[in-house]
Amino acid sequence: GAVVSQHPSWVICKSGTSVKIECRSLDFQATTMFWYRQFPKQSLMLMATSNEGSKATYEQGVEKDKFLINHASLTLSTLTVTSAHPEDSSFYICSAKDRLYNEQFFGPGTRLTVL
Amino acid sequence: TQLLEQSPQFLSIQEGENLTVYCNSSSVFSSLQWYRQEPGEGPVLLVTVVTGGEVKKLKRLTFQFGDARKDSSLHITAAQPGDTGLYLCAGEGNYGQNFVFGPGTRLSVLP
Numbered sequence: 001g002a003v004v005s006q007h008p009s010w011v012i013c014k015s016g017t018s019v020k021i022e023c024r025s026l027d028f029q030a031t032t033m034f035w036y037r038q039f040p041k042q043s044l045m046l047m048a049t050s051n052e053g054s055k056a057t058y059e060q061g062v063e064k065d066k067f068l069i070n071h072a073s074l075t076l077s078t079l080t081v082t083s084a085h086p087e088d089s090s091f092y093i094c095s096a097k098d099r100l101y102n103e104q105f106f107g108p109g110t111r112l113t114v115l
Numbered sequence: 116t117q118l119l120e121q122s123p124q125f126l127s128i129q130e131g132e133n134l135t136v137y138c139n140s141s142s143v144f145s146s147l148q149w150y151r152q153e154p155g156e157g158p159v160l161l162v163t164v165v166t167g168g169e170v171k172k173l174k175r176l177t178f179q180f181g182d183a184r185k186d187s188s189l190h191i192t193a194a195q196p197g198d199t200g201l202y203l204c205a206g207e208g209n210y211g212q213n214f215v216f217g218p219g220t221r222l223s224v225l226p
Contacts (some may be wrong), residue, residue, distance in 0.1 A: 003178070004157075043203060043218045044158070092159050095214075102213055104148065104205070106157035 004096050006107035014115055020080045021110045023094030030096035032105070033077040035069060038091040048101055050077045070108050075100075084114040118142070119206055119217035121219055127223040131193050136220045138204035139186045145207050147187045148214070152201040161189075194224045 003026040013019050023033055031052050036044040048058045049071050057071035068080040077096075081088055093109040122137045146165045150158035162171050164180035164187060171178045175198075177190040190197055197202065204217045 006157075038141070041221070044216045045218075046214070095157075098158065103163055104149070106161060108211075111155070111206045 002098055002103070002105040003094075003100075003103045004093055004094065004105050004107040006058055008110060009108060010111040010113075012113045012115065015085050016083055018080055019084055019112060020111075021092055023077045023079070023096065023107050025058060025075045025096040025105075028096070028100045029074040030105075031074060031099055032097040033071060034095045034097070035067070035077075035079050036093045036095065037042050038093060038109075047079075084112070086114045088112065091115045092095065119204055119215055121202075121217040123220060124218065125221050125223075127225065128194055130195055130224055130226050132224075134191050134194055134222070136189045136191060136202055136205055136222070137186065137189075137190070138217050140206065141185065142206075143184050145184070147180060147184075148205045148207075149187070149189055150203040150205065152219075153199075158201075175180060191222075194222075195204050196224045196226050198222060199224050 005024045011019055011077055033050045035047045037047050037075045038044050046059050047062045048070045050056045050071040050105045052071045052074050060062045066082055072078040091109050091111050095104045095106045097104050120139045128134055148163045149161040151161055151177045152158040162178045165180045167184045169180045175192045179188045190206055205214045207214050
């Protein structure tokens with residue numbers, strides 16, 4: 001089956017530092033990857049859509065300079081939270097859209113805690 | 116903007132009971148997906164429905180896509196504690212827009 005991995009699974013950092021989260025599709029090619037944010041006991045909120053080889057499309061209200069997305073290959077997208085603050089603490093989940101079957105598969109998520 | 120609503124938001128039942136979760140929208144979707152998410156993990160895809168009126172079964176789970184492709188339901192027969200989790204529906208618009216997620220139904224099955 002289609003597997004999507006995320007690294008790291010959890011990270012704790014100090015306020016003001018930057019954190020990079022990787023999302024990889026392990027056994028399929030994904031032209032499109034999505035980045036979501038999920039607060040406790042809430043649903044997923046789409047932050048941005050990442051297309052391989054082009055700039056990411058950000059949802060309204062999401063600062064592109066704060067959440068830098070790079071989709072350099074068909075199997076890897078990265079999200080960098082720049083100058084993180086405590087309010088950026090959240091569960092970040094990526095998903096990858098399978099090129100052949102047009103289905104979306106999710107990574108296990110990354111829990112970010114900013115002190 | 117396409118929106119999805121889910122009901123109920125919370126559901127707590129005893130093991131062995133049946134339940135139905137609903138996903139509704141005023142918009143038409145080219146497909147709807149159901150996911151189950153456990154705390155601290157990413158959502159896991161359960162099923163994708165594409166054709167209006169389609170019914171799919173996955174063991175004790177039965178999924179139905181409305182004829183007009185605006186709504187879907189998930190029915191669980193003889194629920195077990197292992198069914199506990201957050202059930203999310205997500206729809207993809209007709210023009211290939213991004214997936215839109217419903218707010219989720221949090222199910223708790225008590226032994």
